[in-house]
Amino acid sequence: MDLGLKGKVALVTGGSSGIGLATAQRFLAEGAKVAIVGRDTGRLEKAAATLRSGDNVAAGDVATFAGDVSSPADVEAMVAAAVKALGRLDIVVSNAGTRLPGTFDTLNLATLDAHWRTKVLGAWELARHAAPHLRKQASGRFIVVIGQAGKIPAANTIGACVTNSAQHAFVKALSDHFAKDNILVTAVCPSHISTPMTEGRKLEGERYLGQSLEHQESGWGLKVPLGRMGAPEDVANAIAFLASERASFLCGTNFDVDGGLQRMIF
Secondary structure, eight states, rough: OSSSOOTEEEETOOOOOOOOHHHHHHHHHHTEEEEEEEOOOHHHHHHHHHTSSSSSSSSSGGGEEEEOSSHHHHHHHHHHOOOOOOOOOOEEOOOOOOOOBBOTTTHHHHHHHHHHIIIIIHHHHHHHHHHHHHHHHHEEEEEEEOOOTSSSOOTBBBBHHHHHHHHHHHHHHHHHHHHHHTOOEEEEOOOOOGGGGTOOOOOOTTTTTSOOOHHHHHTTTTTTTTSSOOOHHHHHHHHHHSSSGGGTTTOOOEEEESOOOOOOOH
């Protein structure tokens, strides 16, 4: 199926590894150009080299920007840099962020504030600075990657629950605001995805705690109907679809990419 992404330009934050890198690869495979953003210059350049080595990818199809989405000045600069390097902006994927474990008693305010600035205020500023460029295309896409804690509250992830729930509210309200401009705001909600963020992680409620993640995977089938971890490419495929012309009537919605884990029916 042709997704209609040829010639489009996408900006992907958190683009140096995992879901962000897989998303950039998928966009390039569909004929789009990409600007990837990350905080670590070395990892960013390594990711760019990987992207440029793809089939039918020209050096000018990939741009990079080393910056932190929790910094408003960096966000303004990264959007401007992407447009300058690639000529336009059609798609923005707000993917930057980290896990935030911790209970109400153990999580300190500074850590929570940093997470909030990255995942909520960072996405807010990204949308604000991208908006003039997306409006020019009259068919823009703004996609937010939101972790499962926003839908599945738990005491040991209370900070992520609050932050990710705010992301859901932001997506829904922003989709109403931008709909008149045909800028479609949506979300992808991954869970149980094998990325650098999950390496070495102990899994909640599993039978093999203390063993390697690979050993523990055998227990994931107890929770995930598909009985396996997802890959970054699984999330990237959903993002590419939401960014495409084939999703032109999806506005304010979110896709769960979790192997059937989440149990909500509405």
